[in-house]
Amino acid sequence: MEVQEALEQLRSRDPKEVTRRCEVAFLPPKEGNDARYLVNVLDLTYCVRLDSGVAEEVVTEDEADEGLTRLVLKYLIFQCSVEQEKGWIGIDKFAGAARHHGDFVRRVMRPFLEHFGYNKQLFESMSRQIGGTSEKLGGVAFSFRFLPKLFTLVQLWPGDEKALRKPTANIMFSSHSVKIWDGRDAVSASEFLVKRLRATKRHRRRSSGAHP
Numbered sequence: 001m002e003v004q005e006a007l008e009q010l011r012s013r014d015p016k017e018v019t020r021r022c023e024v025a026f027l028p029p030k031e032g033n034d035a036r037y038l039v040n041v042l043d044l045t046y047c048v049r050l051d052s053g054v055a056e057e058v059v060t061e062d063e064a065d066e067g068l069t070r071l072v073l074k075y076l077i078f079q080c081s082v083e084q085e086k087g088w089i090g091i092d093k094f095a096g097a098a099r100h101h102g103d104f105v106r107r108v109m110r111p112f113l114e115h116f117g118y119n120k121q122l123f124e125s126m127s128r129q130i131g132g133t134s135e136k137l138g139g140v141a142f143s144f145r146f147l148p149k150l151f152t153l154v155q156l157w158p159g160d161e162k163a164l165r166k167p168t169a170n171i172m173f174s175s176h177s178v179k180i181w182d183g184r185d186a187v188s189a190s191e192f193l194v195k196r197l198r199a200t201k202r203h204r205r206r207s208s209g210a211h212p
Contacts, residue, residue: 006070006074013076018076021080022075022080023149025038034049035050039148041192048072067188071147071181074180085174085176088174089172089174091183091187091190095182095183097182099183100184111194115194117156120140120158123142123197124140126197127142132154137153139168141155150174151174153170154171156168173189
């Protein structure tokens, strides 16, 4: 499903149902503004415009790329018809994930390990800065509310240069996310999360207006 198709489906949804099931806010058309949804994504808030499909971060007004826009639109559509579940699944469980393995390694795992692989304190600090919760699940683990009812989990087993031990990591998702996203989407979500973890503190800001 591409952005335009997802947008057309979202337009046909009852905003009251979307806001209730997805835990987002809906702003009806007013004073020249089109209808919009406000959606929290990690420590940021995005405004999704129903006329154009453009998703903008509300503080910086930076436009989301196509991958993130598609993630949010599909969440707003499909979270209405699936139940939130406990438990975690790996990226290999998503439809078509094998085709995107190279992208996952290049765009997600390699940048993450280069930045945090030998510095667990930095990983812990940046995880907390974007709202992560420490978990006792092996390695240095943090869970994140990626979207209001969809979570991600990152585990780091730090490397040790003296012991010649290379770092390893794992990224997992809420069990029901396979009913919302496919393998390409899981890579995009993982990449966005890693970019937020690597971002400097001065770029962290959230509007308080995203809560319904």
